[in-house]
Amino acid sequence: MKRLSATITGLLMMSFSAHAVPVCADVKGTAKDVIFLEGPNCDIAKDISDVVNEISATFGGPSVTLLIGGASDNANFDLGHLIELPYQMIFYGRYGSEYPVPRMSVVISAAHEYGHAIFHERFKEEFPQFADLVAKLAKVSDVKEAKARGQATQEQLSQAMTDLTKTPSYAEFSKYLSAYSEFFADVIAVYHMQDKSAMLSALYYQQMSDTDFAFARMRDFASKPTERYEAMLSEEHAKLAIARTYVGESLWPKDKLQAKRFEEKILSAIMTVVKADMKNGKSPDWKEMNDNLIAELKKK
Ligand SMILES: [Zn+2]
Numbered sequence: 001m002k003r004l005s006a007t008i009t010g011l012l013m014m015s016f017s018a019h020a021v022p023v024c025a026d027v028k029g030t031a032k033d034v035i036f037l038e039g040p041n042c043d044i045a046k047d048i049s050d051v052v053n054e055i056s057a058t059f060g061g062p063s064v065t066l067l068i069g070g071a072s073d074n075a076n077f078d079l080g081h082l083i084e085l086p087y088q089m090i091f092y093g094r095y096g097s098e099y100p101v102p103r104m105s106v107v108i109s110a111a112h113e114y115g116h117a118i119f120h121e122r123f124k125e126e127f128p129q130f131a132d133l134v135a136k137l138a139k140v141s142d143v144k145e146a147k148a149r150g151q152a153t154q155e156q157l158s159q160a161m162t163d164l165t166k167t168p169s170y171a172e173f174s175k176y177l178s179a180y181s182e183f184f185a186d187v188i189a190v191y192h193m194q195d196k197s198a199m200l201s202a203l204y205y206q207q208m209s210d211t212d213f214a215f216a217r218m219r220d221f222a223s224k225p226t227e228r229y230e231a232m233l234s235e236e237h238a239k240l241a242i243a244r245t246y247v248g249e250s251l252w253p254k255d256k257l258q259a260k261r262f263e264e265k266i267l268s269a270i271m272t273v274v275k276a277d278m279k280n281g282k283s284p285d286w287k288e289m290n291d292n293l294i295a296e297l298k299k300k
Contacts, residue, residue: 080141
C-alpha cells in the first residue's frame with residue numbers, strides 16, 4: 001500500500017539529479033517546455049503535452065513544464081509549475097519484481113497531475129492567506145527546474161525545500177486540502193478519459209496484491225467502496241471514495257461542455273467545504289468529509 005500511495009501523489013517531492021537535454025518541437029501550448037532527466041523521448045513528451053493541452057482547452061488551467069524522468073512508479077505535480085512523470089510507469093512487487101505497465105498509465109497520470117495544477121490555481125485565488133506558502137512552493141519549483149537544467153545546485157534546492165517545510169501553513173495546507181486535491185485530480189482524469197475507471201486502469205497490473213487492488217478501487221468512479229476495506233478510507237487518495245461513486249452516478253458528463261459545468265460545480269463545492277472545515281478548525285473524518293461534499297454537490 002505504501003508504494004501505491006506514493007504513486008500519483010500531489011505533494012511528494014522528487015529530486016532528480018541528472019542534467020537537462022534539448023527539447024521537443026511537439027511540446028507546446030500549455031505544456032510550455034519539457035526537460036528530460038534520462039535522455040530524450042519526444043514521443044512520450046508529445047502524448048503528455050497533448051493531454052495537458054486538451055484538458056486546459058476544456059477546463060482552463062495554468063502553463064506547466066514537463067520534467068520526464070526514468071522508469072518509476074512516481075508522478076507528481078510540485079505545486080509550482082512542474083509536472084514530473086516517468087517515461088515508463090513501472091510498479092514494484094513485494095520481493096523487488098518490476099512490472100512495467102502500458103503507456104496509457106503515464107497518460108492518465110499526466111491528466112491526474114494536471115488536475116492538481118488546476119486545483120492549485122483555484123486554491124491560490126480562494127485562499128490568499130496562504131500567499132507566503134504559495135510563494136515558497138513556487139520558489140522550490142523554480143530552483144528544481146534550474147537544477148534540472150544544470151543552473152542550480154542541490155544545496156540551493158535543499159535550502160528552498162527547508163524554507164518550505166519550515167513554513168507553518170504547510171502542514172495546515174496538507175491537512176485541509178490533500179484529500180480534496182486528490183479527489184479533484186481524479187475527476188479531471190476520468191472526465192478527460194471519459195472513463196469512470198481510468199484511475200483504476202492506470203494503477204492496475206495483473207500481479208498486484210489484493211490489498212493494492214482494493215486500494216486502487218477506491219479511485220474508481222464506477223463502483224462502490226466495500227466496507228471490508230473501510231480502514232483504507234483514511235488515506236488521502238482514498239478518503240473521498242464515496243464522493244467518487246456519487247460523481248460517477250450523478251455528475252457524469254455527456255460532453256465537454258457539461259464536463260466543464262460539472263467540474264466548476266465540483267471545484268466550487270470543494271472550496272465551500274474546505275472553508276467550512278477551516279472555520280471549524282478540523283479536517284473531518286472520511287465519513288463526514290464525503291457526506292459534507294456530497295450534500296454541497298446536491299445543493300447547486
Ligand atoms: Zn495526486
